[in-house]
Amino acid sequence: MRVKVAEVNAIAKVRVLQAKHSLLIPVLRAQAAQHTTIAAVATEQVQKYARSTTISTTKRFLDSEEGTVKRVRTRKGQSNYDDSSDHEIISESNDEDDYQIEQVGIVV
Structure with missing residues (x-):
């Protein structure tokens, strides 16, 4: 959720600066693409961590249930x-x- 908000804010800043400074457009597009890439990688890493945590918690729960x-x-x-x-x-x-x-x- 925070990553999505940061991505939206970065794109909004780029649009504001594009309107003010037409010379900065190529640089700002590259920065916006970089911010989008960073946000996508961070989201993917968080999802992988959440999946691994869920799997290990499930295994631990099932092991404890079988031991009862x-x-x-x-x-x-x-x-x-x-x-x-x-x-x-x-x-x-x-x-x-x-x-x-x-x-x-x-x-x-």
């Missing part, structure tokens, strides 16, 4: 999760028949 649910194994017969129970985080699958897989939501 952990798989634990409990002995069969334990139906609810309490702190006194004997829960282990599963790193690899086991073929033990007396364990079942249960997902527990963990609030971070």
